[in-house]
Amino acid sequence: xxxxxxxxxxxxxxxxxxxxxxxxxxxxxxxxxxxxxxxxxxxxxxxxxxxxxxxxxxxxxxxxxxxxxxxxxxxxxxxxxxxxxxxxxxxxxxxxxxxxxxxxxxxxxxxxxxxxxxxxxxxxxxxxxxxxxxxxxxxxxxxxxxxxxxxxxxxxxxxxxxxxxxxxxxxxxxxxxxxxxxxxxxxxxxxxxxxxxxxxxxxxxxxxxxxxxxxxxxxxxxxxxxxxxxxxxxxxxxxxxxxxxxxxxxxxxxxxxxxxxxxxxxxxxxxxxxxxxxxxxxxxxxxxxxxxxxxxxxxxxxxxxxxxxxxxxxxxxxxxxxxxxxxxxxxxxxxxxxxxxxxxxxxxxxxxxxxxxxxxxxxxxxxxxxxxxxxxxxxxxxxxxxxxxxxxxxxxxxxxxxxxxxxxxxx
Amino acid sequence: xxxxxxxxxxxxxxxxxxxxxxxxxxxxxxxxxxxxxxxxxxxxxxxxxxxxxxxxxxxxxxxxxxxxxxxxxxxxxxxxxxxxxxxxxxxxxxxxxxxxxxxxxxxxxxxxxxxxxxxxxxxxxxxxxxxxxxxxxxxxxxxxxxxxxxxxxxxxxxxxxxxxxxxxxxxxxxxxxxxxxxxxxxxxxxxxxxxxxxxxxxxxxxxxxxxxxxxxxxxxxxxxxxxxxxxxxxxxxxxxxxxxxxxxxxxxxxxxxxxxxxxxxxxxxxxxxxxxxxxxxxxxxxxxxxxxxxxxxxxxxxxxxxxxxxxxxxxxxxxxxxxxxxxxxxxxxxxxxxxxxxxxxxxxxxxxxxxxxxxxxxxxxxxxxxxxxxxxxxxxxxxxxxxxxxxxxxxxxxxxxxxxxxxxxxx
Numbered sequence: 001x002x003x004x005x006x007x008x009x010x011x012x013x014x015x016x017x018x019x020x021x022x023x024x025x026x027x028x029x030x031x032x033x034x035x036x037x038x039x040x041x042x043x044x045x046x047x048x049x050x051x052x053x054x055x056x057x058x059x060x061x062x063x064x065x066x067x068x069x070x071x072x073x074x075x076x077x078x079x080x081x082x083x084x085x086x087x088x089x090x091x092x093x094x095x096x097x098x099x100x101x102x103x104x105x106x107x108x109x110x111x112x113x114x115x116x117x118x119x120x121x122x123x124x125x126x127x128x129x130x131x132x133x134x135x136x137x138x139x140x141x142x143x144x145x146x147x148x149x150x151x152x153x154x155x156x157x158x159x160x161x162x163x164x165x166x167x168x169x170x171x172x173x174x175x176x177x178x179x180x181x182x183x184x185x186x187x188x189x190x191x192x193x194x195x196x197x198x199x200x201x202x203x204x205x206x207x208x209x210x211x212x213x214x215x216x217x218x219x220x221x222x223x224x225x226x227x228x229x230x231x232x233x234x235x236x237x238x239x240x241x242x243x244x245x246x247x248x249x250x251x252x253x254x255x256x257x258x259x260x261x262x263x264x265x266x267x268x269x270x271x272x273x274x275x276x277x278x279x280x281x282x283x284x285x286x287x288x289x290x291x292x293x294x295x296x297x298x299x300x301x302x303x304x305x306x307x308x309x310x311x312x313x314x315x316x317x318x319x320x321x322x323x324x325x326x327x328x329x330x331x332x333x334x335x336x337x338x339x340x341x342x343x344x345x346x347x348x349x350x351x352x353x354x355x356x357x358x359x360x361x362x363x364x365x366x367x368x369x370x371x372x373x374x375x376x377x378x379x380x381x382x383x384x385x386x387x388x389x390x391x392x393x394x395x396x397x398x399x400x401x402x403x404x405x406x407x408x409x410x411x
Numbered sequence: 412x413x414x415x416x417x418x419x420x421x422x423x424x425x426x427x428x429x430x431x432x433x434x435x436x437x438x439x440x441x442x443x444x445x446x447x448x449x450x451x452x453x454x455x456x457x458x459x460x461x462x463x464x465x466x467x468x469x470x471x472x473x474x475x476x477x478x479x480x481x482x483x484x485x486x487x488x489x490x491x492x493x494x495x496x497x498x499x500x501x502x503x504x505x506x507x508x509x510x511x512x513x514x515x516x517x518x519x520x521x522x523x524x525x526x527x528x529x530x531x532x533x534x535x536x537x538x539x540x541x542x543x544x545x546x547x548x549x550x551x552x553x554x555x556x557x558x559x560x561x562x563x564x565x566x567x568x569x570x571x572x573x574x575x576x577x578x579x580x581x582x583x584x585x586x587x588x589x590x591x592x593x594x595x596x597x598x599x600x601x602x603x604x605x606x607x608x609x610x611x612x613x614x615x616x617x618x619x620x621x622x623x624x625x626x627x628x629x630x631x632x633x634x635x636x637x638x639x640x641x642x643x644x645x646x647x648x649x650x651x652x653x654x655x656x657x658x659x660x661x662x663x664x665x666x667x668x669x670x671x672x673x674x675x676x677x678x679x680x681x682x683x684x685x686x687x688x689x690x691x692x693x694x695x696x697x698x699x700x701x702x703x704x705x706x707x708x709x710x711x712x713x714x715x716x717x718x719x720x721x722x723x724x725x726x727x728x729x730x731x732x733x734x735x736x737x738x739x740x741x742x743x744x745x746x747x748x749x750x751x752x753x754x755x756x757x758x759x760x761x762x763x764x765x766x767x768x769x770x771x772x773x774x775x776x777x778x779x780x781x782x783x784x785x786x787x788x789x790x791x792x793x794x795x796x797x798x799x800x801x802x803x804x805x806x807x808x809x810x811x812x813x814x815x816x817x818x819x820x821x822x
Contacts, residue, residue, distance in 0.1 A: 083769045089758065091768055098780050099750060178780045194608070199781045220803040227805035335798045339510060347500065347801030356809070357502055357797065358494045358819040369509050369589045370610045371781040374797045386768065386785045387746045390758030392631040394638035398767070408769040 001123065003074035009152055010117055014066040016148040017113070017141070021059050027140035028054040028109070035133055044133065047234070051107045054137055062113045069117035072360045075378040076123045082411035086404070088391035090411065095382045097123035098178040102161075102170055103363070104129045104192065105183040109137035116145050116158050118361055122381035127170065127177070129161040138162075171196035179381075181364050186291060201380055203367040205291045205317040206236030208349040211308040211334065212252060213325035214245035220346060221252050221324050222259060227348045228322070230263045234293045236365060237320050237342075237352040241288060243308045246301045249273060253299075260297060269299040288315040305330050309337045316340060318367040320352035341367055341374035412534065414485035420563055421528055425477040427559040428524070428552075432470050438551035439465040439520070446544055455544065458645070462518045465548055473524045480528035483771045486789040487534045493822035497815065499802035501822065506793045508534035509589040513572075513581055514774070515540045515603065516594040520548035527556050527569050529772055533792035538581065538588070540572040549573075582607035590792075592775045597702060612791055614778040616702045616728040617647030619760040622719040622745065623663060624736035625656035631757060632663050632735050633670060638759045639733070641674045645704045647776060648731050648753075648763040652699060654719045657712045660684060664710075671708060680710040699726040716741050720748045727751060729778040731763035752778055752785035 001009070017024065035052050038044040054062075081093040101124045105111045112128055119126035130138040142160040149155050161167060170177065174197040181201050182192040189204040210228055212221045228239035244253065257267055257277035268283040269276075287298040288311070302308045305323075312321050322344035323334040331345040342352040352375065354362025359377030366373050372380035398404050412420070428435065446463050449455040465473075492504040512535045516522045523539055530537035541549040553571040560566050572578060581588065585608040592612050593603040600615040621639055623632045639650035655664065668678055668688035679694040680687075698709040699722070713719045716734075723732050733755035734745040742756040753763040763786060765773025770788030777784050783791035809815050 085762070085767065085769065089762075093785075096747075197605070199610075199779075201781075217803070223803060223805055227807050231806045231810075331800070335796075335800075336507075340796065342797045342799065344799040345801065346803050347799050348805045350806030351496070351500075351799060351801075351804070352797075356496065356817065358496065358817065368610075369794050370612075373794050374504075383780050383784050385746075385751065386753045386763075388753065388755040388758050388762060389742070389746075390756065390762075392628070392634060392757050393762070394634055394759045395642045395761030396638050399642075406767060406769065 003077075006074070006121055006123070007070040009120055009149070009154070010066045010070040012151065013113075013116070013145055013148040014063045017059075017062055017066075017144050020144050023140050023144065024059055024137065025055055027136040028052075028134075030136040031109075031134050038133075048107050048133065052109065052134055052137075054109050058110065062110055065110070065114055066117050069121050069361055072121060072378065075121065075382045080384055084409040084411055085388070085406050086393065087407070089388065089393050091386060091388045092411075093384050093386050096385050098381055098383055100125040100127065100177050101179045101181065101381060102127040102129070102177050102198075103181045103183070104167060104188075105131065106185075106188075107131040107133050109134040109141060111183070112138050112141040112145070114361070115363070118363055118378060118381060119158070122378050124381055125157050125159070127159040127161055129167055129170075135162065171198070174198045181380075183364055199371065201366050201368060201372060201376065202364050203236060203317065203319055205367075206238070206319040206365075207240045207289065207291050207315065207317040208237055208319055208352075209241050209243055209308075209312045209316055209321040210239055210349065211243040211302075211305075211312070211321070211323045212245060212248055213305065213308075213323060213327065213330055214247045215327040215330065216245075216248060216252070216324040217326055217346075218252055221248075222256055224322070224324055224346070224348050225256060226259055226263060228350055229260065229265055229297050230295065231348070231350050233295050235350065236291075236293075237349050238293070239297065239349055240291055241315070242297055242299045243302050243311060244273075244299065245308075246303055249276060249301050253277065264295050266296045267299060268296065270301065272301055273299055291317070305333060309334060312338050312340070318369070319365070320344065320349045322347055322349050341365070414488075417485070417532055417534070418481040420531055420560070420565070421477045421481040423562065424524075424527070424556055424559040425474045428470075428473055428477075428555050431555055434551050434555065435470055435548065436466055438547040439463075439545075441547040442520075442545050449544075459518050459544065463520065463542075463545055463548075465520050469521065473521055476521070476525055477528050480525075480532050480772055483532060483789060486532065486793045491795055495820040495822055496799070496817050497804065497809075498818070500799065500804050502797060502799045503822075504795050504797050506795050509792055509794055511536040511538065511588050512590045512592065512792060513538040513540070513588050513609075514592045514594070515578060515599075516542065517596075517599075518542040518544050520545040520552060522594070523549050523552040523556070525772070526774070529774055529789060529792060530569070533789050535792055536568050536570070538570040538572055540578055540581075546573065582609070585609045592791075594775055610782065612777050612779060612783060612787065613775050614647060614728065614730055616778075617649070617730040617776075618651045618700065618702050618726065618728040619648055619730055619763075620652050620654060620719075620723045620727055620732040621650055621760065622654040622713075622716075622723070622732070622734045623656060623659055624716065624719075624734060624738065624741055625658045626738040626741065627656075627659060627663070627735040628737055628757075629663055632659075633667055635733070635735055635757070635759050636667060637670055637674060639761055640671065640676055640708050641706065642759070642761050644706050646761065647702075647704075648760050649704070650708065650760050651702055652722075652726070653708055653710045654713050654722060655684075655710065656719075657714055660687060660712050664688065675706050677707045678710060679707065681712065683712055684710055702728070716744060720745060723749050723751070729780070730776070731755065731760045733758055733760050752776070 035049045078095040103115045182189045193200045253276035268281040318340045320342040335343045354375035446460045489506040514526045593600045664687035679692040694709045729751045731753040746754045765786035
């Protein structure tokens with residue numbers, strides 16, 4: 001399909017969802033009613049119920065999302081490289097879809113529409129598995145999508161999985177599924193990573209650090225640490241461990257600890273930092289490799305930049321790490337030597353996000369070191385192929401004592 | 412290290428190898444003597460002994476190889492993307508090394524030097540494991556490399572593994588090794604793929620096809636098929652299965668079968684193609700998924716282009732497939748619809764190679780659909796990181812009812 005055809009498909013899905021918004025709202029009402037009961041029984045949290053809701057404005061956002069993805073450049077068919085190997089023999093490297101992608105996600109049902117849009121825009125088939133709590137909403141959205149696809153003869157290009165057994169079966173389909181993107185908690189993602197031969201794109205953990213260098217601006221240090229820890233503590237890009245240069249500790253920690261505690265943050269600090277505050281817990285080794293996803297922060301002093309870098313490379317998860325310093329050489333050294341997907345200078349770790357980065361759309365955040373890393377946009381759903389157009393050339397003519405040379409002329 | 416420093420390192424390795432070429436030749440002579448004995452006992456093939464030899468001109472090629480890799484562009488530090496998120500907050504995406512790469516290869520000992528050059532040029536550490544038959548040569552090359560590295564304080568950046576137990580231990584080091592590149596036979600590569608959580612780049616099989624469309628030029632068809640099958644039958648890009656349009660079969664097969672048989676090729680063909688030659692074996696289902704790596708070819712007639720594409724996508728290994736036709740629409744459809752790393756028009760499958768493609772250097776050929784695909788140059792040894800340079804911005808200012816907007820201005 002051309003880009004224009006794919007965009008028309010996204011618009012026809014949008015229109016079909018618009019024409020049937022009551023079906024979406026009704027299905028979601030069923031899920032919400034069931035969730036409220038579980039909430040009352042203490043089996044679900046308020047946060048989960050809130051993420052589940054797909055009513056009113058949030059339904060309109062689905063339409064905007066489809067429009068937004070349609071407006072992106074076609075990730076498929078981009079020429080990445082071209083070279084004339086010889087007269088009448090031209091090589092090009094062109095982006096192409098992966099094939100079939102599977103996305104497994106937790107409660108937010110709008111992911112059904114988001115991932116559908118991204119997968120169709122990148123010419124991939126997709127298998128979706130959403131959270132159990134959103135089962136009615138997910139099914140209603142998927143049915144509407146499949147109805148719109150069927151009008152173009154494409155029914156089945158988006159598949160819905162609804163049971164744990166489906167996921168178990170999926171993990172064994174390495175001959176048919178090209179990429180799995182699990183979005184959810186640590187244990188869930190790790191389970192997927194450890195139980196399939198299919199490439200997995202994502203992150204199990206976001207153990208993000210801020211290092212306050214001794215040349216840090218004090219006001220900036222306070223503001224960045226408070227934001228990174230408290231803006232959205234359950235996000236994967238929230239701060240988990242603060243490293244402070246030993247010489248800076250007495251100047252910044254008393255005020256910083258007070259501010260964090262006033263914001264409800266529990267502090268777990270090493271012995272040497274106990275004098276800088278009150279009501280401080282003692283950090284144990286396990287704290288350095290823990291993603292709290294909560295208002296808890298571990299804090300440790302280091303002797304220099306290299307010790308900070310070593311700590312991060314040893315205990316971090318390669319997600320997002322930031323240095324606060326007014327010394328540009330140290331900033332550059334941190335950005336080069338910290339082996340994480342996102343390395344920041346004088347910025348909150350919370351900026352690590354595909355929409356913030358201007359990627360237009362996000363399929364997930366990857367801590368992998370192959371294929372796609374960091375916030376991943378459409379480029380994570382494509383690969384490339386080499387196309388060679390010749391005119392009957394044979395390899396035998398280009399080897400041996402009378403070998404023809406290759407031109408290797410970039411086009 | 413800067414590009415210039417890395418190049419100086421490659422030149423100093425070259426000079427140290429040059430100054431000690433007798434050590435290389437003597438170590439290789441030991442391996443060759445042992446191999447000759449095994450050859451006499453029928454336990455090694457002449458081909459393996461030939462690949463093992465590293466004497467005379469072949470030692471000079473090592474120096475050329477180091478020079479050649481030094482001349483390539485630095486794959487690290489390339490800016491791939493840059494965007495101003497807001498005033499005083501600039502994002503860039505920059506290529507960076509993977510970290511530690513392991514390469515496991517069979518008998519050719521020059522791979523020690525080639526892979527060392529590629530790994531150092533891309534700022535990676537590397538672990539090498541070569542074939543047992545070349546143990547003395549591999550060790551001599553590695554010792555010389557490590558001596559040259561030690562002069563710059565970099566001893567250990569290239570590691571040598573010498574036993575099967577080393578490889579077993581390597582496969583469990585997913586926390587320390589970022590990529591494994593196995594180069595060797597099908598079973599060996601599949602064993603690696605199935606026994607590690609480390610990403611594996613490579614190909615287990617090269618089941619390459621040529622499809623002769625009914626609009627194929629007859630002379631070109633004959634020449635391409637003979638070249639693709641006989642030029643180097645044990646190469647992964649050699650032809651294994653020929654598909655012929657049913658209408659073309661009577662016009663091309665009698666002459667083609669004769670030519671192939673004259674070149675020593677055993678033909679395994681479907682029942683319907685038996686009338687077109689003599690001494691033809693009958694193809695069975697297993698032939699369509701077999702990489703012969705020998706002078707054997709399976710042949711089948713198809714009714715149209717779509718049947719050819721379906722056969723290739725079902726039985727192929729996603730390596731290299733070629734169509735012979737004078738119809739450009741059908742050629743384009745084949746190039747788009749065949750889901751292989753390399754898709755060719757009117758060209759021998761034998762051109763699928765990093766040196767031929769002008770990549771300058773090849774770490775392997777990948778049939779993966781993530782990270783790197785097809786012949787892989789230095790780009791397979793790097794990934795990227797996002798660097799964000801701010802001036803104290805916090806996420807809280809960019810959300811909520813009074814959210815600051817992002818600029819998202821490409822730089």
